[in-house]
Amino acid sequence: xxxxxxxxxxxxxxxxxxxxxxxxxxxxxxxxxxxxxxxxxxxxxxxxxxxxxxxxxxxxxxxxxxxxxxxxxxxxxxxxxxxxxxxxxxxxxxxxxxxxxxxxxxxxxxxxxxxxxxxxxxxxxxxxxxxxxxxxxxxxxxxxxxxxxxxxxxxxxxxxxxxxxxxxxxxxxxxxxxxxxxxxxxxxxxxxxxxxxxxxxxxxxxxxxxxx
Numbered sequence: 001x002x003x004x005x006x007x008x009x010x011x012x013x014x015x016x017x018x019x020x021x022x023x024x025x026x027x028x029x030x031x032x033x034x035x036x037x038x039x040x041x042x043x044x045x046x047x048x049x050x051x052x053x054x055x056x057x058x059x060x061x062x063x064x065x066x067x068x069x070x071x072x073x074x075x076x077x078x079x080x081x082x083x084x085x086x087x088x089x090x091x092x093x094x095x096x097x098x099x100x101x102x103x104x105x106x107x108x109x110x111x112x113x114x115x116x117x118x119x120x121x122x123x124x125x126x127x128x129x130x131x132x133x134x135x136x137x138x139x140x141x142x143x144x145x146x147x148x149x150x151x152x153x154x155x156x157x158x159x160x161x162x163x164x165x166x167x168x169x170x171x172x173x174x175x176x177x178x179x180x181x182x183x184x185x186x187x188x189x190x191x192x193x194x195x196x197x198x199x200x201x202x203x204x205x206x207x208x209x210x211x212x
Contacts (some may be wrong), residue, residue, distance in 0.1 A: 079148035084170040098126040153181035
């Protein structure tokens with residue numbers, strides 16, 4: 001073996017030995033084909049983190065959803081500050097009305113009291129019904145919760161044959177006037193100067209159950 005060849009062999013062995021020692025000590029070779037690891041600071045690939053969204057889902061901030069809710073929710077104080085309310089349901093396609101012609105619910109918060117007048121359509125012809133009774137604190141709270149679910153509507157609906165539902169809410173500062181958004185795109189008589197909302201159906205359901 002010539003001297004030059006021996007030197008080349010020694011050099012190769014030295015390089016191989018150095019690489020082996022580097023890997024054994026926890027280092028990495030100069031050529032690393034493994035993918036980069038995510039860190040807590042870059043927000044990518046973290047365990048349990050979903051894609052960022054604006055809907056408030058897993059991994060999302062929910063900022064868009066919160067902003068939308070804030071813009072569509074009625075005055076937060078309405079459900080806590082109302083003193084009286086009157087819900088009226090009139091018109092629509094159905095049996096001929098009785099002498100009352102419409103359903104009306106009138107409620108006072110303190111003391112809790114409900115009065116109503118309407119039609120019993122289970123009778124033929126429909127018969128007028130009316131009544132009143134005191135409400136317990138629990139019953140008043142059920143109305144308050146339904147009132148708090150009302151939402152201002154931006155819909156432009158123009159339906160047909162449905163009853164017109166309106167709500168007047170009396171507070172210490174005046175009367176707030178609302179209407180169901182079914183006719184929001186083609187306002188009917190009785191909706192002038194009213195704010196269109198969704199949620200009146202649930203309030204109607206609660207009041208009708210209490211009107212017994």
